[in-house]
Amino acid sequence: MFMPVGTLASVKGVSQDVLDELGVEILLANTYHLFLRPGVETVRQIGGLHRFMSWDRAILTDSGGFQVFSLNDLRKVSEEGVAFRSHLDGSSHFLSPEKATEVQIGLGADIIMAFDECTEYPADCARVRASMELTARWAERCKSYFEAYKYEVSWTSTAAELRSAGRPRAAVPTRSGASPRLDGAEPRPHTEITQALFGIVQGGMDTELRRESAARTIDVGFAGYAIGGLSVGEPRELTRDIVLSTLEHLPSDQPRYLMGVGTPEEIAQYAQSGVDMMDCVLPTRAARHGLLFTSEGKVSIKQARYAQDDRALDPACVCRVCQRYSRAYLRHLYAANELLAQVLNTVHNLHFYLTTMRTVRAWIRAGDATGAGAR
Amino acid sequence: MFMPVGTLASVKGVSQDVLDELGVEILLANTYHLFLRPGVETVRQIGGLHRFMSWDRAILTDSGGFQVFSLNDLRKVSEEGVAFRSHLDGSSHFLSPEKATEVQIGLGADIIMAFDECTEYPADCARVRASMELTARWAERCKSYFEAYKYEVSWTSTAAELRSAGRPRAAVPTRSGASPRLDGAEPRPHTEITQALFGIVQGGMDTELRRESAARTIDVGFAGYAIGGLSVGEPRELTRDIVLSTLEHLPSDQPRYLMGVGTPEEIAQYAQSGVDMMDCVLPTRAARHGLLFTSEGKVSIKQARYAQDDRALDPACVCRVCQRYSRAYLRHLYAANELLAQVLNTVHNLHFYLTTMRTVRAWIRAGDATGAGAR
Numbered sequence: 004m005f006m007p008v009g010t011l012a013s014v015k016g017v018s019q020d021v022l023d024e025l026g027v028e029i030l031l032a033n034t035y036h037l038f039l040r041p042g043v044e045t046v047r048q049i050g051g052l053h054r055f056m057s058w059d060r061a062i063l064t065d066s067g068g069f070q071v072f073s074l075n076d077l078r079k080v081s082e083e084g085v086a087f088r089s090h091l092d093g094s095s096h097f098l099s100p101e102k103a104t105e106v107q108i109g110l111g112a113d114i115i116m117a118f119d120e121c122t123e124y125p126a127d128c129a130r131v132r133a134s135m136e137l138t139a140r141w142a143e144r145c146k147s148y149f150e151a152y153k154y155e156v157s158w159t160s161t162a163a164e165l166r167s168a169g170r171p172r173a174a175v176p177t178r179s180g181a182s183p184r185l186d187g188a189e190p191r192p193h194t195e196i197t198q199a200l201f202g203i204v205q206g207g208m209d210t211e212l213r214r215e216s217a218a219r220t221i222d223v224g225f226a227g228y229a230i231g232g233l234s235v236g237e238p239r240e241l242t243r244d245i246v247l248s249t250l251e252h253l254p255s256d257q258p259r260y261l262m263g264v265g266t267p268e269e270i271a272q273y274a275q276s277g278v279d280m281m282d283c284v285l286p287t288r289a290a291r292h293g294l295l296f297t298s299e300g301k302v303s304i305k306q307a308r309y310a311q312d313d314r315a316l317d318p319a320c321v322c323r324v325c326q327r328y329s330r331a332y333l334r335h336l337y338a339a340n341e342l343l344a345q346v347l348n349t350v351h352n353l354h355f356y357l358t359t360m361r362t363v364r365a366w367i368r369a370g371d372a373t374g375a376g377a378r
Numbered sequence: 379m380f381m382p383v384g385t386l387a388s389v390k391g392v393s394q395d396v397l398d399e400l401g402v403e404i405l406l407a408n409t410y411h412l413f414l415r416p417g418v419e420t421v422r423q424i425g426g427l428h429r430f431m432s433w434d435r436a437i438l439t440d441s442g443g444f445q446v447f448s449l450n451d452l453r454k455v456s457e458e459g460v461a462f463r464s465h466l467d468g469s470s471h472f473l474s475p476e477k478a479t480e481v482q483i484g485l486g487a488d489i490i491m492a493f494d495e496c497t498e499y500p501a502d503c504a505r506v507r508a509s510m511e512l513t514a515r516w517a518e519r520c521k522s523y524f525e526a527y528k529y530e531v532s533w534t535s536t537a538a539e540l541r542s543a544g545r546p547r548a549a550v551p552t553r554s555g556a557s558p559r560l561d562g563a564e565p566r567p568h569t570e571i572t573q574a575l576f577g578i579v580q581g582g583m584d585t586e587l588r589r590e591s592a593a594r595t596i597d598v599g600f601a602g603y604a605i606g607g608l609s610v611g612e613p614r615e616l617t618r619d620i621v622l623s624t625l626e627h628l629p630s631d632q633p634r635y636l637m638g639v640g641t642p643e644e645i646a647q648y649a650q651s652g653v654d655m656m657d658c659v660l661p662t663r664a665a666r667h668g669l670l671f672t673s674e675g676k677v678s679i680k681q682a683r684y685a686q687d688d689r690a691l692d693p694a695c696v697c698r699v700c701q702r703y704s705r706a707y708l709r710h711l712y713a714a715n716e717l718l719a720q721v722l723n724t725v726h727n728l729h730f731y732l733t734t735m736r737t738v739r740a741w742i743r744a745g746d747a748t749g750a751g752a753r
Contacts, residue, residue, distance in 0.1 A: 012710065016391075016717035019702065041685060041710040048686050049706055057702045310416060311423050327394065327432045331424055335387065335416040342391035345717060 005270055005360045006031040006063060006282040007353055011040065012056040015287055016346040017353070019058050024323075025353055026361070028060055029113075031282045034106055035067035038096070039089050043109040051111025051157035063114040063282075066103045066145075068203070069231070069263070072121040080120060082137070100144035104200075108149070111157035112198065116229065117145040119203040124235040131207035138205045139219040146200065146223050153197040199226035201260060207232060208241055210248045217252035227258035227280075234263040243272075250277050267296055267359045274363040286356045290348035293337045296355040302330075304348070309334040322354035380645055380735045381406040381438060381657040382728055386415065387431040390662055391721040392728070394433050399698075400728050401736070403435055404488075406657045409481055410442035413471070414464050418484040426486025426532035438489040438657075441478045441520075443578070444606070444638070447496040455495060457512070475519035479575075483524070486532035487573065491604065492520040494578040499610040506582035513580045514594040520575065521598050528572040574601035576635060582607060583616055585623045592627035602633035602655075609638040618647075625652050642671055642734045649738040661731045665723035668712045671730040677705075679723065684709040697729035 007014050007022070009030045014022060022030070032052060037043070049055045052062050071078055071085045078087040084099025098106075103118035118141055122134040202225035206212035220228060230249050233242050246261055253259050260280035261273055270281050286296065293305040297317035302309075304316070312330040324333075324347045336344035382389050382397070384405045389397060397405070407427060412418070424430045427437050446453055446460045453462040459474030473481075478493035493516055497509040577600035581587035595603060605624050608617050621636060628634050635655035636648055645656050661671065668680040672692035677684075679691070687705040699708075699722045711719035 011714045011716055012707070013714075013716045013718045016721060018698075018718060018721060020698065040714045041706075045686050045706065045710070049688050049704070054688075055704070055707055055710075057704075057707065311420050313424050313429075323393075323395065329424070329430070329432075331416070331420065332387075332430055332432065335420070335430075339386045339388075339415045341386055341388045342717065342720060343388045343393060346391060346393060346721060 004028055004280050005356050006280065007356075008033075008282055008284045008287055009056075010036050012037060012046075012052060014349070014353070015291065016342070016349050019056065021323075021350060022058075022353075023060075025350070026357055027353070029063060029280075030058065030061070031063050031065060032110070032112065033067065033070060034064050034103060034110065034116075035070035035098070037064070037110060038067065038098075038106050039091055043106045046111070047109040047157040053111065053158070061114070062112040063280075064107050064110055064112040064116065065262075066107065066116040066118040066203075067098055068103070068116075068119040069121045071098060072123075080137075082140075084118075085120075100141040101148040104145045104148040105152065108152055108156050108198065114199045114201060114227070115149075117142045117200065117202050117225070119205055119231055121232050121235065122205055122207045124208065124232075124237050126207055128209060128212075131209055131212055135206045135212050135216045138203065139216065139223075142202050142220055142223045142225075146202075146225070149198075149200045153200075156198055201225050201227040201229050201258070203229045203231040203262070204249055204253070205232045206249075208237055208245055210245065213245060213249045214252050217249060221252075221254065225257075227260060228253045229260040229262050229280075230278075231262045233261070234265065239269075246273060246278070247276060267356060270356065271359055271363050274360065275367065286352035287349050290352040291345045293344070293348065295333075295348060296352055304330065304333050304344075305337050306334070316351060317355075320351070320354065320358075322351050324348075324351040324354075379403055379655050380731050381655065382731075383408075383657055383659045383662055384431075385411050387412060387421075387427060389724070389728070390666065391717075391724050394431065396698075396725060397433070397728075398435075400725070401732055402728070404438060404655075405433065405436070406438050406440060407485070407487065408442065408445060409439045409478060409485065409491075410445035410473075412439070412485060413442065413473075413481050414466055418481045421486070422484040422532045428486065428533070436489070437487040438655075439482050439485055439487040439491065440637070441482065441491040441493040441578075442473055443478070443491075443494040444496045446473060447498075455512075457515075459493075460495075475516040476523040479520045479523045480527065483527055483531050483573065489574045489576060489602070490524075492517045492575065492577045492600070494580055494606055496607050496610065497580055497582045499583065499607075499612050501582055503584065503587075506584055506587055510581045510587050510591045513578065514591065514598075517577050517595055517598045517600075521577075521600070524573075524575045528575075531573055576600050576602040576604050576633070578604045578606040578637070579624055579628070580607045581624075583612055583620055585620065588620060588624045589627050592624060596627075596629065600632075602635060603628045604635040604637050604655075606637045608636070609640070614644075621648060621653070622651060642731060645731065646734055646738050649735065650742065661727035662724050665727040666720045668719070668723065670708075670723055671727055679705065679708050679719075680712050681709070691726060692730075695726070695729065695733075697726050699723075699726040699729075 006029050007027055010033045012032050046052055046055045053059055071087050074087050078085050084097055086097050088095055100118045107115035119138040120134050122131055202220040202223060204213060204216045204220055206216040230246060233245060250259060258279045261278045263283060264281055265283055273281060293303060295302045295304055295316060298319040309330040314330055315325040316330055316333060317325050333347060381404050382402055385408045387407050421427055421430045428434055446462050449462050453460050459472055461472050463470055475493045482490035494513040495509050497506055577595040577598060579588060579591045579595055581591040605621060608620060625634060633654045636653045638658060639656055640658055648656060668678060670677045670679055670691060673694040684705040689705055690700040691705055691708060692700050708722060
């Protein structure tokens with residue numbers, strides 16, 4: 004599956020009913036960003052992210068490790084965790100494996116991620132090993148915290164109370180079963196539904212360290228496994244080598260998630276190689292810059308050549324944008340800096356990605372996956 | 379009817395299918411802005427605004443008089459027309475009654491407006507009279523040009539050719555009948571459909587000059603009559619006095635259009651007083667600034683008091699925003715500067731305005747119009 008990125012509990016410019024219609028099955032939101040705005044307490048009070056953003060399909064929250072890593076001069080890493088300053092107002096914060104897990108339990112996504120250190124590229128072998136080992140120790144701490152507090156997920160009495168209060172809004176995402184374990188009692192059978200915690204494999208561009216990281220992460224034991232620390236500036240071929248070699252060390256009967264990748268061609272190739280889940284800002288971010296993916300290749304809609312082009316953006320596409328609007332209109336909206344440009348471009352690009360993934364799934368079901376070395 | 383503003387052939391942030399769903403019957407677009415971007419030739423080549431923006435309901439284009447008037451230091455008015463510099467790049471342009479009408483015939487809206495001079499406020503009596511008389515002379519020139527060239531409207535063979543070429547897009551706005559009169563032949567009966575040209579009454583805040591302007595505009599003869607030159611800084615009570623006194627001088631069996639007005643209360647009052655058409659940027663512009671109209675009054679969604687407010691924005695509203703999202707989520711989107719804030723806020727405000735107008739229409743049909751002095 005491909006997960007569109009909704010960093011701040013919104014896929015930029017696209018309303019949830021359009022995401023429904025596009026067939027989005029799972030969204031990615033970001034712990035670091037939501038921790039700063041609107042803050043975990045706001046989301047927890049309302050009953051979790053599903054209810055907050057009115058989205059009853061699945062959500063995954065990244066742990067914030069990658070974003071904190073991106074802060075560069077604003078962060079300081081220690082064994083305990085990461086002290087950092089907000090990119091918004093410079094305020095000081097601290098995320099540790101425990102804190103990141105607590106926040107994600109409060110946000111209440113279906114899948115949450117262990118707090119890891121994303122190793123910079125390039126880095127020498129000693130640095131990569133030390134970083135990988137830190138991530139492995141943090142993985143244990145995330146798992147321990149999660150096991151202790153997983154029943155305090157925000158799909159709770161708050162939401163149930165609001166529902167029973169006869170609130171008139173139509174779409175109330177419901178999560179049956181889960182309730183807080185604040186009373187210390189054993190979880191009752193019907194309240195045992197929890198989030199799924201995934202571990203993250205690091206190890207830089209070293210296949211042996213990747214193997215060791217995979218083994219140590221599997222030893223801790225997670226519901227799924229992610230390959231992190233890629234798309235950090237390395238050549239594409241190296242990304243592919245690391246992904247394929249790491250996949251071999253991850254259990255094929257559990258979800259394998261490749262983080263932050265990639266182009267339509269890459270997601271098709273990785274899916275055929277055994278990757279189950281991917282996310283990437285490319286379709287949404289490129290859309291906002293007028294770069295559109297089509298069956299005939301990439302289109303930069305800002306170009307003057309499209310100014311009087313009355314054809315659909317992608318004649319082979321059945322999305323609501325290609326069904327209704329011309330290249331000339333999309334080019335005009337972009338050139339005139341109209342909000343609708345960003346909206347329509349994003350809808351089309353997401354449709355292209357999701358259609359790509361549906362096609363790959365059909366191939367896999369039909370046994371036609373050609374590059375499926377890991378399956 | 380209330381006409382949402384789609385200055386550049388787009389209601390900012392709202393796709394045409396949502397406008398359909400909201401029950402928008404007619405949109406307002408702007409000649410000045412479309413003249414600069416994408417330019418009339420682009421729209422004409424594609425077969426007119428309906429086809430360009432894929433909108434098969436009605437469109438009205440304002441003549442550009444008001445926008446040119448707003449340019450202040452960038453314009454120079456003469457008997458012939460207005461020389462001005464583009465607000466985009468400083469390039470020099472000229473609009474005259476003939477040119478503005480030619481451009482509007484090229485854009486191909488259903489209703490087009492005479493090119494007028496919007497008199498500044500305050501202005502002395504001599505200035506208001508001179509300005510009103512200029513507008514009256516320009517009205518004659520617009521009418522003459524329109525009568526000479528009205529069959530050259532852009533709903534033409536271009537669109538028909540594109541349709542017959544079997545283009546796959548679903549939504550091709552069709553305009554039956556109209557064809558260019560370039561051959562000089564008499565219009566055939568089935569090609570006599572043209573645009574409707576409306577005149578504009580000026581006369582500042584002087585009821586006698588307004589009466590005279592109305593009489594002179596009616597003498598020229600138009601398909602409908604607009605009251606222009608209001609909402610230019612005068613007190614609200616004065617606006618109302620001028621509107622009501624001017625309405626009495628306009629034929630009640632033709633459309634009477636009050637330009638650029640107003641709040642929900644104002645549009646309800648004016649509709650009950652006999653105004654048939656209104657447009658205003660308020661619902662869309664206010665939405666982008668987080669100001670929302672509800673059955674309980676105005677809501678500034680940016681306020682911290684809404685941060686954990688799980689209720690619908692307007693519990694009495696059936697729009698797709700109020701049906702799905704909470705104030706807390708809308709507040710978060712606004713505070714985080716998410717694109718979706720502008721999209722959802724605009725949808726709600728338009729729904730509020732259009733529902734207000736539907737309610738007023740029902741009152742009028744039921745004979746309950748209380749302030750209908752002019753009817």
